[in-house]
Structures are given as C-alpha cells and as structure tokens.
Amino acid sequence: MAGIKELRLRITSVGNIKQITRAMEMVATTKLRRFQDRATSSRPYAEEITALVGRLAAMLGEGVEDRPLFRAGKGEKTLALVVTSDRGLCGAYNSNLLKMIEAWRADLGRPVDYLVYGRKGFGYMNKRDFEIKSYLQEPPLEQIDYRSAALVGRILVEDFLSGEYRDVVLITTRFQSMVKYVPQIVPFLPIRGETLADGGGEAQSKSLEGGVILEPDAESIFERLLPRYLETRVFNALLEALASEYASRRFAMKNATDAATDMQNALRGVYNRKRQETITKELLDIVGGAEAIQ
Amino acid sequence: MPDTFTLRVITPESIAVDTAASSVRFPGLDGLMGVLPHHAPMVAALDAGALTWTEGGVEKEMFVSGGFAEVRGDTVRVVTEASEPASAIDVERARRAAERARERLRRRGRGGQGPGEKVEEIDLLRAQAALRRALQRLKVAEHKR
Numbered sequence: 001m002a003g004i005k006e007l008r009l010r011i012t013s014v015g016n017i018k019q020i021t022r023a024m025e026m027v028a029t030t031k032l033r034r035f036q037d038r039a040t041s042s043r044p045y046a047e048e049i050t051a052l053v054g055r056l057a058a059m060l061g062e063g064v065e066d067r068p069l070f071r072a073g074k075g076e077k078t079l080a081l082v083v084t085s086d087r088g089l090c091g092a093y094n095s096n097l098l099k100m101i102e103a104w105r106a107d108l109g110r111p112v113d114y115l116v117y118g119r120k121g122f123g124y125m126n127k128r129d130f131e132i133k134s135y136l137q138e139p140p141l142e143q144i145d146y147r148s149a150a151l152v153g154r155i156l157v158e159d160f161l162s163g164e165y166r167d168v169v170l171i172t173t174r175f176q177s178m179v180k181y182v183p184q185i186v187p188f189l190p191i192r193g194e195t196l197a198d199g200g201g202e203a204q205s206k207s208l209e210g211g212v213i214l215e216p217d218a219e220s221i222f223e224r225l226l227p228r229y230l231e232t233r234v235f236n237a238l239l240e241a242l243a244s245e246y247a248s249r250r251f252a253m254k255n256a257t258d259a260a261t262d263m264q265n266a267l268r269g270v271y272n273r274k275r276q277e278t279i280t281k282e283l284l285d286i287v288g289g290a291e292a293i294q
Numbered sequence: 295m296p297d298t299f300t301l302r303v304i305t306p307e308s309i310a311v312d313t314a315a316s317s318v319r320f321p322g323l324d325g326l327m328g329v330l331p332h333h334a335p336m337v338a339a340l341d342a343g344a345l346t347w348t349e350g351g352v353e354k355e356m357f358v359s360g361g362f363a364e365v366r367g368d369t370v371r372v373v374t375e376a377s378e379p380a381s382a383i384d385v386e387r388a389r390r391a392a393e394r395a396r397e398r399l400r401r402r403g404r405g406g407q408g409p410g411e412k413v414e415e416i417d418l419l420r421a422q423a424a425l426r427r428a429l430q431r432l433k434v435a436e437h438k439r
Binding site: 038041042044045046048049052056145146147150211212213214215216220221224225228232235 | 322335376
C-alpha cells in the first residue's frame, strides 16, 4: 500500500489529467458544432444539385446509363478513398473504420488501391500490405473547403475514367447523431441510376416534364452537372467524417474525465482512511505514553 | 405593381442571397440572360460572370463562378460553387490569378502541341477557365466603383 505522500501525489496528477481531458472535451464540442453547422449549410446546395441531376437524368431517359460515368470501368481494381483522423485520442473512431476495411477487402477478392486522408489511417495502412496510391495531406482535413474537396473528387473521377479501375468507393464515417457514427463503404462510381432517382423526388421530376426551357440543352447541362454532383458527395462525406471524428473524440474525452473523477474519489477515500489511521495511531501513542507516566 | 419573385443564391458554404427581386440577369453559357417575374420554367448552365438583380428598385451585383440557374414557379435558384458580392472581391488576388493563368497559357503556346497529350489538354482548359474567372471577377469589382 502506497504511503500518504504518494497518495497525495497521485490525486494531484489524476486531477491534472482530468483538467486536460476536460479541456479537450470542450474543444471537441465546439469543433463538432462548427463542422455540424457547415454540414448543415452545405445541405441546400447538395439537395439542389442532386435534385437537378435526378430530374435531368429522368428527362434524358435511357441514354443516361451509357455514359462512361455510369458504367463499370474496364479495369480489375477498385479505388477507395479512406478518411481517417490526423490526431488520436478519439476513441475507436479510426480503429472501427480500419477494422471494417480489413474485413471488406478480405472478401472483396479484387486488388484495391487506396487514397488516404488522415495521418492515423496512413500510419496503419502503410505498415501493412495496403496499396496506397497517394496520401492526401494538403490541405489538412480540418481546413477542408468545398474547393479542395472538389479537387479530391476530380482526382477520383479522372482515375476512374482512365479505365484502370472497375469502381470507386468512399470509406468514411457517416454522422448519424451526436452519439451514433458508423463507418461505411459507399459506392461512388460508377453512378447508379437508382441513387439519382431517389434524389430527384417524384413531384419534382413531374414538374420538369412539360416544356421546361433548357439553356443551352439537356445534354450540356447534364454534362456540367455530373462533376458538381460528385464533388458535392465528396465534400459531404468529408464534413460528415470530421463531425464524426469530433463527436467520437468528445465522447472519449468525456469518458476519460468521468473515469478520472471516479479515480480521484476512490483515491481520496483511501487517502482519508490512511490519514485517519495515522492520527489514531499517534493519539494512541500519546495516550499510552501519558498512562505509562501515571 | 411590386411584382417580384424569390431569388436564392445557393453555394456549398451557405445561402448567399435570399431575397425578393423584380428582375435578374445571369451569365448563361451563350451570353447574358434575363429573367422577369412569371418566367417559364427553365434550367440554365452558367458561365463565370456577373449576376445582377433588382431588389426594391436598387440594382445589385455579385460574382458567380459558373453553376446553374433554375426557374421554377416563382423562385429563381442560382446554384454556384462560389459567389462574392462586388465589395468582397479581392482585386489583388484576382489579378494575380489572371497573371498566373496567362503565364501558363503563354508557356503552353511556346511549347507547341504535344501529340495526344490528354493531361496537357486538361491543363489548358483549366488555365483558360481560371483566366476567365479571374477576369470576370475583376470586371464585377470594377463595376462597383
């Protein structure tokens, strides 16, 4: 059993750690809010673009499915964009995602090339037999804006169109709520007709039927719309991943703070008991001494 | 007759404009297009350029970097990657961007046509687009003064 002095030291150091985890929790909370806000304010744009794509696809009809972006590539491989965090201390955020990747590629039966965002994922995959095509670090994930997300999207599209790959998937964590974030593998390319139909909504596709003016024409609008649509999807996936990361970190730090509080209480209990014991012992000594004199 | 429609400029970062306008002009791919209230439904692809609208008798202008405009019912939605009010345009930055793009085009001009170089072709298109965006930004910024 540790001495009184050691106990006191431990109580202080647990207290110090608690202060740090609490501060980190608060930082994570504000950042989480920021990314959530950004995700929310990007939603109207995404919805508008998706709706437009859906409606134009409906207008163009069957021909849509023959475009290169809608057909599986000639290649054998799959290209995956993996989004992890740059920093640790965020609970099981990264390990959940990486575990899922391991399981996924084990039964995919095709070689996969990876584009990796986030230092943690890169560190893990680089040590193992993952084929990392490139490690994205500019700009850092946290400073992502639409323009750089669009650039990532463009890389994916260009690689896909080069014919080297059969398909492209996004492996990111979807943000469902403050306490629920699940890693997911979402097909990105080729674009599947069904996903577009969902976005369009029935009422809206109807309104496009009768005599809408298209300037210059459906074909060229659609041609310009598709890249925007794909970029938006990447942007959203990145923002959601960031929100999940911070939600996860906040949760982990909250747990750490709570655990520190529990530990502090337990230690304080032991400490007090010890102190009491010493005092009692000293008292007994004094009383014993006084009695001996009498 | 204060006949107006809703004009909404939507970007990935925010809804930049949400107002009642009585007319709007935007840079279509084949030239400037104007929309007045009760316009027929329309979808148009946009080039980089100035978006101008009248709001309560006052003319307002902003730069849009391409995108799409959609007229549906009594709402005009402009969906664009980036938009800036004339006052927020960084003239110096736009000028530098224009210069960079020009320089890239010049180098490319000297280098001659690489046979079937797809990558270079894309670069060329990008440089041209960048130059156009920069020049349009400057134009919008200068109008203001």
